[in-house]
Amino acid sequence: MRGSAPAVLLLFLGSTLAAAPQEAFPSGEVVPHVACLAEPQFTYSLYLPSRYEAGKTWPILFIMDPRGRAPMALELFREAAERLGFILVSSYDTRSDMPRDRNIESLKAMLPDTEKRLSIDTDRIYLSGFSGTARTAWVLASMLRGHVAGIIGFGAGLPAAFDPAEVPVVFFGGTGNTDFNYEEMRELDGSMDSTPIEHRFVVWEGPHSWPPPVVAGRSLEWMQLQAMKSGLRPRDNSWAANLLRVRLQEAQALEQEGRALDALLVYWAVAEDFSGLQDVTDVAALARELGRSREVKRAQAQQERFTAEFVAYRHRFRRFVETLRSK
Numbered sequence: 107m108r109g110s111a112p113a114v115l116l117l118f119l120g121s122t123l124a125a126a127p128q129e130a131f132p133s134g135e136v137v138p139h140v141a142c143l144a145e146p147q148f149t150y151s152l153y154l155p156s157r158y159e160a161g162k163t164w165p166i167l168f169i170m171d172p173r174g175r176a177p178m179a180l181e182l183f184r185e186a187a188e189r190l191g192f193i194l195v196s197s198y199d200t201r202s203d204m205p206r207d208r209n210i211e212s213l214k215a216m217l218p219d220t221e222k223r224l225s226i227d228t229d230r231i232y233l234s235g236f237s238g239t240a241r242t243a244w245v246l247a248s249m250l251r252g253h254v255a256g257i258i259g260f261g262a263g264l265p266a267a268f269d270p271a272e273v274p275v276v277f278f279g280g281t282g283n284t285d286f287n288y289e290e291m292r293e294l295d296g297s298m299d300s301t302p303i304e305h306r307f308v309v310w311e312g313p314h315s316w317p318p319p320v321v322a323g324r325s326l327e328w329m330q331l332q333a334m335k336s337g338l339r340p341r342d343n344s345w346a347a348n349l350l351r352v353r354l355q356e357a358q359a360l361e362q363e364g365r366a367l368d369a370l371l372v373y374w375a376v377a378e379d380f381s382g383l384q385d386v387t388d389v390a391a392l393a394r395e396l397g398r399s400r401e402v403k404r405a406q407a408q409q410e411r412f413t414a415e416f417v418a419y420r421h422r423f424r425r426f427v428e429t430l431r432s433k
Contacts, residue, residue, distance in 0.1 A: 129223045129224075131152060131154055131223075131224075132154070133154040133155060133156050133157070133158040134154070134155065134156035134188070135153075136151060136152070136153050136177065136180065136181075136184070137151065137152040137153070137154075138151055138176075138177055139151065139198075140152050142215045142216060142219040143219055143222070143223070144215070144218070144219065145215040145219075147199075148197070148198075148199050148211070148212055148215035148216065148219075149176075149197075149198045149199065150176060150195050150196055150197050150198060150216055151176040151177050151180045151194075151195070151196040151198070152193075152194065152195055152196075153180055153184055153187060153188075153193070153194040154193055154224075155187060155188050155190075155191050155192065155193070156188060157191065158191075158193070158225075159225075160224075160225045161225070162225065163225050163226060163227035163228075164191060164192065164193050164224075164225060164226060164227055165191070165192050165193070165226075165227050165230035165231075165232065165255075165329075165333070165339075166192065166193040166194075166195060166220060166224070166226045166227070166230070166231055166232065167183060167187070167192050167193070167194050167195070167232040167233075167234055167258070167326070168195050168196075168197070168213060168216060168217075168231070168232070168233050168234070169183065169194060169195065169196040169197065169234045169235075170196075170197055170200035170209060170212070170213075170233070170234065170235040170236075170239035170242065170243065171196065171197070171200060171235075171236065171239065171316075172200065172201060172202030172203070172235070172236055172237045172238050172239045173201065173202075174197065174198045174199055174200055174201060176196040176197055176198045177196070179196050179236075179316060180194050180196035181319070182316055182317070182318075182319050182322040183234070183319075183322045183323065183325075183326060184319075185319060185323055186319075186322065186323030186324075186325075186326040186327065187326065189323075190326050190327065190330050192232075192326055193220070193224060193226060195216055195220055197212050197213075197216060199211075199212040200212050200235070200239050200242075201238075201239075202237045202238025202239055202242075203238070206242055206245065209239060209242045209246075210242070210245070210246065210249070213233075213246055217231075228253060229253065229255065229338055230255050230333060230338055230339070231250070231253055231254050231255060232254070232255060232256045232257070232258065232329060233246055233247060233254055233256075233257050233258070234257070234258035234259070234260075234325070235258075235259055235260070235262075236259075236260045236261050236262070236315070236316050237260075237261045237262045237287075237314065238262060240257075240259035240260055240261060240262040240263070240279075241259075241262050241263065241264060241265045242265075243257045243258075243259055244257065244259075244264055244265055244268055244270065244273060245265055245268075247273045247275050248268075248272065248273050251273065251274065252274060254273075254275055255275065255276070255329070255332075255333065255338060256275050256276045256277065256278065256329045256332065257275050257276075257277050257278070258277075258278045258279075258322075258325045258326075258329070259277065259278075259279045260279065260280050260281065260316060260317055261280075261281055261282070261285055261287055261291075261314050261315065261316075262287050262290070262291075263279070263287070263290050263291055263293075263294040264294065270298065270301060270303055271301040271302065271303065275303070276303065276304040276305065276329070276332045276336075277298065277303055277304070277305040277306075278305070278306050278308075278325040278328050278329065279291055279294065279295065279305065279306070279307050279308075280307060280308040280309065280310065280317055280321060280325075281309060281310075281314075282309070282310055282311065282312035282313050282314060282315060282317075283309050283310070283311055283312070284311075284312065284313045285312075285313055285314045285315075286314055287314065288309075289413060289416045289417075291307065292307070292413070294307075295307035304332055306328050306375060306379065308321055308324065327349060328379065330345075331346065331349070331379055331380070331383065334346065334383060335382055335383060341383065343383070343384075346380065346383045346384055347384060350376065350380050350384050350386075353372065353375075353376045353379075353380075354376060354389065356372055357369045357372035357373050357376065360372060361396075364401075366396060366399055366401035366402045366405060367401070367402050367405035367406060367409070369396065370393060370396045370397055370402050373389055373390075373392055373393035373396060374390075374393045376389050377389045377390040377393055
């Protein structure tokens with residue numbers, strides 16, 4: 107069971123922030139610059155959904171851009187946060203090319219600040235990062251074990267020598283199809299299949315970057331589904347049914363475009379993500395049938411060849427680097 111979240115968070119963060127009344131930040135619009143009360147050198151952008159009210163608690167997503175571009179990163183999630191009722195907090199202080207302690211200090215300042223000034227659901231704290239800050243999110247989730255419900259990580263996987271199975275979170279990951287960390291992210295997705303971690307992996311067209319807003323929005327939708335499945339929030343059958351229809355239409359469109367493997371991945375994702383919330387028996391059967399098709403097997407074989415070539419190249423490159431170091 108999760109403990110008293112506010113007490114645990116304040117104990118971890120070592121906060122000296124005195125109790126303060128909740129502030130009347132505007133809802134439905136971005137507040138571009140908020141300074142932490144106890145540590146004003148740490149600042150963030152804030153978004154409260156239009157229906158926000160202090161009389162109830164709300165899930166919160168902390169966004170860590172690797173260059174501290176707070177408004178830009180927040181904007182990627184804003185439309186979905188408005189629809190789904192998420193608070194967004196995006197740091198100006200996170201970096202991927204500085205010591206990780208700086209990112210930890212940033213969250214240590216923002217967590218108690220938002221807890222005091224906003225009405226947050228401390229069982230539904232989410233972390234999102236891109237590139238180096240995606241790796242940092244795992245470290246932070248480990249430090250806040252039991253109170254981070256999910257991680258959204260793009261463009262990079264785990265910190266070195268880190269076991270994700272020890273962190274009780276759900277994970278939504280993704281990468282551009284020309285990202286230099288593409289194969290690393292695919293390997294991470296595959297390795298998580300042997301862990302108890304609920305996870306989803308997506309690919310979009312593009313290089314090493316944050317995803318387009320539609321993918322960022324999908325990550326929040328997926329977190330909402332997981333919260334319903336785990337009991338962190340009440341089920342909304344109508345919302346889940348509508349989302350299921352949208353996902354099936356996407357898979358059918360991919361099939362019609364001749365992208366059988368992409369369609370198969372969507373069908374399997376739908377069968378897994380909506381299991382226990384909607385009847386997906388027919389979807390799973392459709393996925394099994396499509397998986398036996400000649401088109402899918404040909405595409406899978408091609409993908410496996412590309413992966414094998416990448417692994418061989420990586421091995422040669424590492425040996426080359428080791429040779430240089432030994433001279």
